[in-house]
Amino acid sequence: MTDPVLDAIRRRRVVRAMSDEPIPRERVERILEAARWAPTAGNRHLQRFVATTHPGVLRVLRMVSPGMIQHPTAAITICVDRALAQRYGFPSDARGPSVDVGTAMATMLLAAHALDIGAGPVSSFSRAAVSVVLSLPEGWSPEMIVCLGRPAPTQLAPMVSTRHLGWRDLTRWVPDRPPEAPAQVEE
Ligand SMILES: Cc1cc2nc3c(=O)[nH]c(=O)nc-3n(C[C@H](O)[C@H](O)[C@H](O)COP(=O)(O)O)c2cc1C
Numbered sequence: 606m607t608d609p610v611l612d613a614i615r616r617r618r619v620v621r622a623m624s625d626e627p628i629p630r631e632r633v634e635r636i637l638e639a640a641r642w643a644p645t646a647g648n649r650h651l652q653r654f655v656a657t658t659h660p661g662v663l664r665v666l667r668m669v670s671p672g673m674i675q676h677p678t679a680a681i682t683i684c685v686d687r688a689l690a691q692r693y694g695f696p697s698d699a700r701g702p703s704v705d706v707g708t709a710m711a712t713m714l715l716a717a718h719a720l721d722i723g724a725g726p727v728s729s730f731s732r733a734a735v736s737v738v739l740s741l742p743e744g745w746s747p748e749m750i751v752c753l754g755r756p757a758p759t760q761l762a763p764m765v766s767t768r769h770l771g772w773r774d775l776t777r778w779v780p781d782r783p784p785e786a787p788a789q790v791e792e
Pocket residue numbers: 617618619620621672673674725726727728729763764765
């Protein structure tokens with residue numbers, strides 16, 4: 606049986622070659638709406654999303670982001686509202702807000718895939734420069750940029766191939782064998 610959600614999880618790939626065809630704002634809004642449903646630590650929703658389709662802003666974002674290989678036509682920067690996290694009592698080294706960035710990012714990538722939009726996350730950028738380019742409010746730290754655009758017909762090869770890795774390579778069972786299924790009792 607194929608399940609559309611499992612199928613999308615398996616088929617989604619990072620897109621690092623994008624055409625210059627713009628994507629409608631409505632699609633970006635649908636991706637943002639999907640990310641709103643990502644799980645968050647304590648259900649506090651400390652992530653803040655900064656969206657742009659402005660060519661000038663995108664160009665400068667790319668200039669300060671060595672990890673941005675693609676030329677996106679839209680981008681969503683996922684920030685953490687650190688000031689709000691502090692008000693809610695999260696310690697400064699709490700894992701929750703950082704994990705929330707990951708849940709939002711993964712949800713955006715899948716939502717984009719579902720909408721036939723190419724998407725690629727970028728973590729390699731100057732936080733100070735991105736904060737200035739996006740005029741981020743005091744207390745917001747930019748953590749991840751999700752690039753969006755129409756996939757170009759030819760994609761770049763993955764930086765590192767992990768085709769050999771299966772879930773068994775990533776997993777340990779404790780104890781080392783799953784429990785036996787209970788024997789069927791004949792009535
Ligand atoms: C935390 C994190 C940071 C990443 N940063 C970048 C980045 O700066 N630039 C980039 O091109 N891809 C980045 N990626 C994407 C990964 O390189 C990509 O997921 C990986 O190569 C596997 O490709 P796939 O998702 O298509 O299977 C990042 C992914 C994660 C989870």
